[in-house]
Amino acid sequence: xxxxxxxxxxxxxxxxxxxxxxxxxxxxxxxxxxxxxxxxxxxxxxxxxxxxxxxxxxxxxxxxxxxxxxxxxxxxxxxxxxxxxxxxxxxxxxxxxxxxxxxxxxxxxxxxxxxxxxxxxxxxxxxxxxxxxxxxxxxxxxxxxxxxxxxxxxxxxxxxxxxxxxxxxxxxxxxxxxxxxxxxxxxxxxxxxxxxxxxxxxxxxxxxxxxxxxxxxxx
Amino acid sequence: xxxxxxxxxxxxxxxxxxxxxxxxxxxxxxxxxxxxxxxxxxxxxxxxxxxxxxxxxxxxxxxxxxxxxxxxxxxxxxxxxxxxxxxxxxxxxxxxxxxxxxxxxxxxxxxxxxxxxxxxxxxxxxxxxxxxxxxxxxxxxxxxxx
Numbered sequence: 001x002x003x004x005x006x007x008x009x010x011x012x013x014x015x016x017x018x019x020x021x022x023x024x025x026x027x028x029x030x031x032x033x034x035x036x037x038x039x040x041x042x043x044x045x046x047x048x049x050x051x052x053x054x055x056x057x058x059x060x061x062x063x064x065x066x067x068x069x070x071x072x073x074x075x076x077x078x079x080x081x082x083x084x085x086x087x088x089x090x091x092x093x094x095x096x097x098x099x100x101x102x103x104x105x106x107x108x109x110x111x112x113x114x115x116x117x118x119x120x121x122x123x124x125x126x127x128x129x130x131x132x133x134x135x136x137x138x139x140x141x142x143x144x145x146x147x148x149x150x151x152x153x154x155x156x157x158x159x160x161x162x163x164x165x166x167x168x169x170x171x172x173x174x175x176x177x178x179x180x181x182x183x184x185x186x187x188x189x190x191x192x193x194x195x196x197x198x199x200x201x202x203x204x205x206x207x208x209x210x211x212x213x214x215x216x217x218x219x
Numbered sequence: 220x221x222x223x224x225x226x227x228x229x230x231x232x233x234x235x236x237x238x239x240x241x242x243x244x245x246x247x248x249x250x251x252x253x254x255x256x257x258x259x260x261x262x263x264x265x266x267x268x269x270x271x272x273x274x275x276x277x278x279x280x281x282x283x284x285x286x287x288x289x290x291x292x293x294x295x296x297x298x299x300x301x302x303x304x305x306x307x308x309x310x311x312x313x314x315x316x317x318x319x320x321x322x323x324x325x326x327x328x329x330x331x332x333x334x335x336x337x338x339x340x341x342x343x344x345x346x347x348x349x350x351x352x353x354x355x356x357x358x359x360x361x362x363x364x365x
Binding site: 059110111114117118120121124125128129134137138140141142144145146148149152153156157160161 | 291295298299300305308309311312313315316319320323338339342345346349350353354357360361
């Protein structure tokens with residue numbers, strides 16, 4: 001029930017992002033993209049982690065739950081891919097305004113595209129293993145491997161080289177250097193995007209469950 | 220022939236033993252390949268290398284990291300029913316971080332004031348270690364048939 005109301009939380013998020021939060025000092029009005037670009041990237045990472053954790057549970061758990069966990073892992077990976085793509089597009093528009101070009105070969109831009117291609121390859125693997133009995137387990141192993149590579153791409157590589165991106169919200173000094181109203185809006189946006197992700201995931205899982213039941217009934 | 224070898228290995232060895240032996244083979248293969256290619260690269264292109272130990276360390280660490288990724292992915296592709304084209308699709312994105320760091324490190328060896336050399340080697344070794352540890356734990360799910 002609570003999840004069904006989650007899209008409604010996007011309304012105050014949009015209002016706060018465009019009307020309440022002040023524009024950043026140097027970036028101006030374009031800085032409002034922050035309230036969508038950062039949550040989109042965050043949700044894509046969250047979705048990939050959920051698919052990895054579901055895969056670990058699949059391999060460790062009983063056989064009866066395999067199909068259900070495989071569906072969760074797959075649907076979460078798909079949502080992650082879509083949010084990842086949206087984060088890249090939102091980032092490209094922001095980059096055009098701030099840095100003059102849509103694509104700047106920035107370490108963060110490169111690594112997020114690597115992440116996208118890793119999960120796009122997962123979709124190819126899933127199609128390839130569709131007919132195989134071992135497919136579910138092989139897909140799960142790949143998703144776990146992808147989850148292991150994820151921190152290297154998201155947290156390690158971008159910090160190894162000079163980046164056009166500003167310091168992360170919680171920087172090396174361990175301080176949050178952001179206006180209180182901006183921070184509130186960003187946190188609300190993160191929460192509302194996370195709830196939308198949970199809502200979409202539950203809907204996708206439900207659709208698969210209904211289709212499976214219908215197929216079983218027709219047989 | 221391949222199926223016969225697989226069946227024999229499944230009967231006679233544990234999944235972990237098979238994985239480690241495949242990994243060791245791939246590491247040696249990559250290092251031998253690098254030992255041949257690196258002198259050829261230096262001889263034919265004559266790059267201005269200032270830091271030879273860093274270059275050798277980079278090539279070795281990069282080769283081992285590629286071997287670690289490709290060993291587990293090779294086993295997965297073998298289980299997809301011989302769809303060899305799948306190997307390129309799966310391995311390329313996972314090898315990209317290794318290639319990115321190794322290329323940047325090679326670039327550093329051409330500079331007189333190289334700074335981030337050790338950081339790059341550590342990244343390659345950490346990446347290799349993580350992938351190997353997880354692959355070792357998960358290999359039996361790829362190797363064993365239901």
